[in-house]
Every structure is written in structure tokens, then in C-alpha cells.
Amino acid sequence: MGGGVHDWRLEPDGTLYSYFTSTFLMVFALLALDYPKDHPVLVRAMQGLRAFVYPLDEGLHLQETNSLVWDTSLIKHALLESGLKPDHPAIERSLRYLLSRQQTKRTDWALKNPGVPAGGWGFSDINTINPDMDDTSACLRALTPAVCQRGGEYRSAWERGMTWLISMQNRDGGWSAFEKNTDKKWPQWLLPFHDARTVWTDPSTADLTGRTLECVCRFTGLDRRHPVIRKAVTWLAEHQQRDGSWFGRWGITYVYGTWAALTGLAAAGWDLRHPTVRRVVRWLLRTQRRDGGWGESCRGDRERRYVPLSFSTPSQTAWALDALIAVHDRPTPEIKAGVRCLLELLEKQDPRVFRYPTGAGLAGQFYVHYHSYGYIWPLLALSHYRNKYSHVDE
Numbered sequence: 001m002g003g004g005v006h007d008w009r010l011e012p013d014g015t016l017y018s019y020f021t022s023t024f025l026m027v028f029a030l031l032a033l034d035y036p037k038d039h040p041v042l043v044r045a046m047q048g049l050r051a052f053v054y055p056l057d058e059g060l061h062l063q064e065t066n067s068l069v070w071d072t073s074l075i076k077h078a079l080l081e082s083g084l085k086p087d088h089p090a091i092e093r094s095l096r097y098l099l100s101r102q103q104t105k106r107t108d109w110a111l112k113n114p115g116v117p118a119g120g121w122g123f124s125d126i127n128t129i130n131p132d133m134d135d136t137s138a139c140l141r142a143l144t145p146a147v148c149q150r151g152g153e154y155r156s157a158w159e160r161g162m163t164w165l166i167s168m169q170n171r172d173g174g175w176s177a178f179e180k181n182t183d184k185k186w187p188q189w190l191l192p193f194h195d196a197r198t199v200w201t202d203p204s205t206a207d208l209t210g211r212t213l214e215c216v217c218r219f220t221g222l223d224r225r226h227p228v229i230r231k232a233v234t235w236l237a238e239h240q241q242r243d244g245s246w247f248g249r250w251g252i253t254y255v256y257g258t259w260a261a262l263t264g265l266a267a268a269g270w271d272l273r274h275p276t277v278r279r280v281v282r283w284l285l286r287t288q289r290r291d292g293g294w295g296e297s298c299r300g301d302r303e304r305r306y307v308p309l310s311f312s313t314p315s316q317t318a319w320a321l322d323a324l325i326a327v328h329d330r331p332t333p334e335i336k337a338g339v340r341c342l343l344e345l346l347e348k349q350d351p352r353v354f355r356y357p358t359g360a361g362l363a364g365q366f367y368v369h370y371h372s373y374g375y376i377w378p379l380l381a382l383s384h385y386r387n388k389y390s391h392v393d394e
Contacts, residue, residue, distance in 0.1 A: 014044025119160030173231030174204025206246035210264030244279030259319035292337030318377035
């Protein structure tokens with residue numbers, strides 16, 4: 001670009017890394033440097049930001065970015081787990097879409113991970129240079145049935161994605177969101193953010209480590225004997241909270257982190273009689289509400305402790321229920337109560353319950369309401385309940 005501005009990290013739509021906040025700050029930084037308002041970079045950036053605005057009943061809403069890749073991969077996986085046929089038109093269309101959004105160029109992540117071919121996926125439809133672990137694992141889950149049935153381009157894409165995902169493991173054994181081995185501790189002492197360390201660096205987190213571990217173990221056949229899996233299991237065991245839970249960075253909050261970690265450990269073949277697992281189950285049962293569900297406040301990520309809601313939410317109930325299903329061979333009374341609560345929540349469709357945000361952004365600053373979360377996660381948990389216990393004599 002002219003005027004001294006390079007476009008190496010600008011998306012085709014003009015946004016910086018495909019996010020509103022980064023683009024907004026870029027615009028003001030360039031204006032502060034006396035770039036004219038009609039500079040091509042600024043013009044394209046403002047055009048890109050306009051696409052983030054959409055109307056609600058309450059007025060116009062400006063979203064941080066769109067979540068089309070994330071939503072599509074989660075919905076496709078949940079539909080397949082529920083029993084929808086792989087040749088259903090909706091599945092066919094989603095397969096082609098996800099395949100088209102795989103990233104094949106080496107970008108910033110390659111600085112700390114040289115020599116590995118690109119193969120990850122980003123969060124949004126417009127993200128072409130910033131893949132992340134969670135979206136990549138979600139897309140790999142969604143693509144796996146097509147790989148088994150069709151091979152070909154699906155297998156090639158899946159193998160590139162899985163190779164990239166495994167290669168992004170941090171030296172401490174966990175996985176972070178976007179890059180490898182970039183964690184620094186100094187920001188938490190110097191910067192005025194409650195979650196400064198996770199904003200300015202990219203540390204391993206329990207939710208990403210658990211989700212990645214579950215994907216790798218479930219779909220590659222690797223178990224605790226493999227160094228990659230052994231290191232991840234050790235990281236999770238060492239970062240469990242004293243009460244038995246795990247902190248989740250990208251969902252609210254301890255319910256999310258605990259679900260991700262426990263399902264990852266279960267997939268890795270962790271001994272379900274281990275004290276670590278028993279502590280988790282006790283914590284989940286202590287936080288279960290009288291109606292059988294689970295509900296956790298967004299305040300938890302700010303205060304770094306579990307803060308209950310006065311009501312159960314569909315997504316958090318589904319996460320906790322799915323975690324319990326993963327470690328029990330038979331449905332327990334608590335699991336059955338969770339199923340009943342989940343069905344009632346889906347039937348009542350209380351707007352307050354369904355609109356409570358359970359996606360994490362920046363602690364104490366913004367949170368994410370995913371419109372599909374109230375359906376994706378319950379469908380997945382109920383499918384797992386049916387698939388695991390349908391032949392069990394209760």
C-alpha cells in the first residue's frame with residue numbers, strides 16, 4: 001500500500017485480522033499519524049466495518065466479527081451426532097463451505113512454528129490469515145465422517161488440518177488460541193486488565209487444551225502413551241483448581257473449562273477412578289441447581305471464582321451434562337435430572353435464559369451471545385446421552 005502502510009495483515013475486506021476492535025484501533029492510529037481520511041487503507045477498513053452492523057429490535061448492533069466458520073462446524077457436527085444422514089443436503093453444503101475456508105498460507109503463527117504446512121481454520125467467514133486451535137478442531141470433527149466415507153480432497157484437507165493442530169502444541173503441553181510458545185507473565189503485572197495475560201499473550205488454557213485433546217484422541221487413535229497426549233494430560237492435571245474445576249477462557253467460565261478438560265481427559269483414556277476425576281464430578285454435582293441444570297454468571301471470569309446464576313442456561317447445562325456422561329457408564333440420577341432440565345428449557349424458550357451470554361470475550365468488558373448455542377450444545381449432549389445409554393438397562 002502507498003503511504004508507508006503495508007497490508008500484510010489486512011483481510012480482503014479491509015479489516016485488520018477480521019475483528020472490529022483491531023480495525024477500530026488501526027483506523028484511529030493511522031488518523032493520529034495524519035493519514036488522510038480518503039487513504040485507501042482507511043476507506044477499505046471503514047467499508048469492512050460497515051458489514052459488521054446489523055439491525056436488532058433494540059436498534060443497530062455492531063458485532064466484533066461474524067462466526068460463520070465456528071457456527072457451521074459446530075452445527076454440522078451436532079447434526080451428525082444426532083443421526084442426520086451424511087448425504088443430507090445441509091451436510092453436503094456445509095462440507096463444501098468448510099473445505100473452502102481452510103487456510104493454506106503461512107502467516108504469523110509460522111514464526112514460532114516454522115516448517116509446518118498451513119492447514120488451520122479461522123473463526124469467521126472473512127478470516128483468511130489468522131487460524132486458531134478451537135475452530136480447527138471443530139472443523140476436523142465436522143469433516144471426519146466425509147474423510148471416512150469419501151477420502152480424496154476431504155482426507156487431504158483433514159490430514160493437513162490435524163498435522164497443523166498437533167504441531168501447535170506449546171512446550172508446556174497445552175494449547176493456546178492462535179500461536180505457539182508466546183506466553184509471557186509480565187503483562188499481568190503491568191497492564192490494567194483482569195485478563196491481561198490472555199489478551200496480550202497467548203497462554204495455554206484448559207478449555208483449548210481439553211477440546212484439542214478430545215479431538216486428537218478421538219479421531220487419530222493416539223492415547224496417553226504418545227508424548228503429545230501425555231504432555232497435554234499432565235498440563236491439565238497440573239492446572240486443575242483446588243475445588244476440582246478448570247477455568248475456561250473462551251466460554252463462561254468454570255462450567256465451560258471443566259467440561260472441555262474432562263471430556264478431553266476421558267477421550268485420552270484417563271483412569272476415571274483417578275482422584276482428579278472424582279474431584280471434578282463432586283464439583284459438578286455441587287454446582288448443579290435444584291432444577292437439575294447449571295447456570296454460571298459472567299462475573300466468574302472477572303472474579304476468578306465460580307459465581308452461580310439464579311437460573312439454568314441451555315448451553316451450560318449441556319456442557320455439565322456432557323461432562324458427566326463422558327465419565328459414567330450408566331445414567332445417574334443427577335444426569336437424568338440434567339436431561340429433564342434441558343428438555344424443559346428447550347420447551348419453554350425463556351428469552352432471558354436463551355439470551356444470556358455464555359461466550360467469553362474480554363473479562364468484565366464484553367461477552368458473546370451465540371444465537372445457536374442454546375440449540376447446538378443441548379442437541380450434542382442429548383445425542384451423547386442417547387448414543388451411550390440407549391442399550392443400558394437402567
